Amino acid sequence: MFDRQGSIGRRMWPKSITRESLDPWYDRVAEALPITRGGWDDVTYAGGVFAAACHHAGRTANPVAAAIDTDLCTNCNWMMSGCRFDAKRSLLLNYLPAAVDHGAQIRPLHEVQRIERSADGDFLVHYTVVDPVDYRVRVDAGAIEAKIVVVAAGAAATPVILQRSEQTLGAMPYAVGRYFSGNGERLNTAILDEDRVRDVLGLDRGDGLAYAANQIGRGPSAASWDRLDGSLPEFSRYSLEQLYFPPGFGTILAQAPGAEGPSWFGVEKKEILRRWQSWLTIFIMSEDDNEGVFGPPPSTGNADRISMQMLSRGNLRYEPSANTKHGWALADADIRDILERDGLSRVMPWTNEVIGAYTVHPLASCRMGDDPRTSALDETNELRDHPGIFVTDGSAVPGALTVNPAFTIAAIAERAVPNIVRAAQARGVDVRYLGWLPPAARVSREAPVTSSAGGVPVTVRSV
Amino acid sequence: MDDFEGLSADQVMTLEAYADTIIPGERRGPTDRAVAGAADGGGAVASGAVELMLSPEGGLAGVLDSLAEGLNEHARDYAARTGLDPDPAVPPFVALEFADRVALAQELLGPGHPEQDLWVALAMFSTMAWDTGAHMHTVDAMAAGHPGLTAMGFMPPDPDGVWRFPRFSYGRALAALHPRTTPRGDPQ
Ligand SMILES: Cc1cc2nc3c(=O)[nH]c(=O)nc-3n(C[C@H](O)[C@H](O)[C@H](O)COP(=O)(O)OP(=O)(O)OC[C@H]3O[C@@H](n4cnc5c(N)ncnc54)[C@H](O)[C@@H]3O)c2cc1C
């Protein structure tokens, strides 16, 4: 993946980053989170059906590694909105408490709007404070002085903050807000025939059911990597992964196979929803063409908020290129070959006609690289032409990874830290790189949040 | 039809008819005009679509009256284009037969329609009313026999309101591993 060229005709990643050079940073992250290798006992019914179907079609399939404490996990599958059991080993249990113990201040609900340079050459980071329930309401505002700024607001937000800062910081590199990648993402929903699952795949839960377990599990648990072959041409490589999203997010774009009327709403959609427990969601992570471009930033925030928290409208445009569509078509056909074989299921991709392309893996909108024309950051994660500003989130990753990105994003951030420390030292900050890993906590801490009601601090659970 | 604060009876009926086009359901009674009765079991309306549209969290409440008017405007235009003679006793969108409601919804929700975003948002709220019961806590919705969650076979939580599935795995190897799996269990 690190040798990908995309459509720029040269290596997208900085030449100093290879799998070998990144491996020590991957190791650190795996230890810190901690990520553990999954065995077949950890694979959920949904992952198991997918793996068995892959095997039946002559493919391989693997349990996926995850940062989940399986002793605590109840397989409730609610993890999209945090984990009330602290089984999901998120940053709340490692990096964040370690940072607090080293003196970091966490300011919940502070939304950075823009960065400015102060008269003496340092930075002023301007923020607003949003209401804890209604994020559309601003309850306070302020600025923080800084010698170094690390922007890590995620690939959908970092370029927006930087674009808005142009007025005071000066022009941004061309690649800020361009080359956005959705990690080549696409979803397919298979509606399984329970009898065929039993007869063809020989699967039985032991309670009379073959599958009917869409609801049970913990997100992705099995994947097939047969098409992650470096010798295949670019835009034809992808991984397939069993995945789960709860109803709503996980149902709205799914289409009824063979529908005569509308496929994503209406009578036929309701019929497939009645069989929801027999659904199996398959995730494609392929190589897209970095075709996303951000328009001008909204006046505040990362996007114009419609709902208090859930819905907002941003200025990102993403028209999938022929290369991207080529990869999707190959992967769709592959999924059908695996899951429609011998009548196991009927499969349909999610529609792209309702909200356009979609992704839960935004990447590359402020990417690293060696070429100043097509990258916003140099190979140390420093923003070109703006020394002292570093970007360490998914926006720094140059392109689609064909696998889940969190591990790579974290490894790149770990790799950036010595560079950030050096820049801070050069500005007279008394700081050293110790290379300690955060100790693991079992229980997440409470976070102080200021409510809008008269500024009285209230404490809310931080998940 | 229920009473909803801030909306006229005609507006509620119109929004219900739209929600019923997205996830159709059975009529609530012999005089139900908003629900077309195109499918068995409760649909989006019985699942609380208008409650969800009106929820302050959702952010649509303030524009529902104009969305209802917009739907009726489009229905008037549709009826004129297709030579229909709608019943003046009900709002124009409600007057459409189910098949015509679907045809019009397909136009409004189609790529390229200038108002697609608006109608997609309203459709999302209709779907979510049925398949998540998002205007209620899921535990309460399950306990109240929420039509959508029940029809989907959504499994209830334990008595303490928490979902636990102690049996979750076939517990055996089901495929050959990829030959180039790294010791950490990742692809190479
Ligand atoms: C449903 C779902 C499931 C996923 N599952 C997996 C998985 O199984 N494996 C995997 O590898 N990846 C998974 N991902 C992807 C992974 O979560 C992301 O790629 C990763 O978290 C991105 O990291 P980031 O640091 O770039 O951004 P984020 O994790 O998004 O961090 C950005 C932070 O900045 C804050 N922020 C944003 N704007 C501002 C602002 N203006 N001011 C102040 N703060 C701001 C945000 O609140 C957030 O805390 C999943 C994503 C989703 C949505």
Ligand code: SF4
């Ligand atoms: S499935 Fe996810 S949310 Fe549920 S207990 Fe396990 S890790 Fe936590």
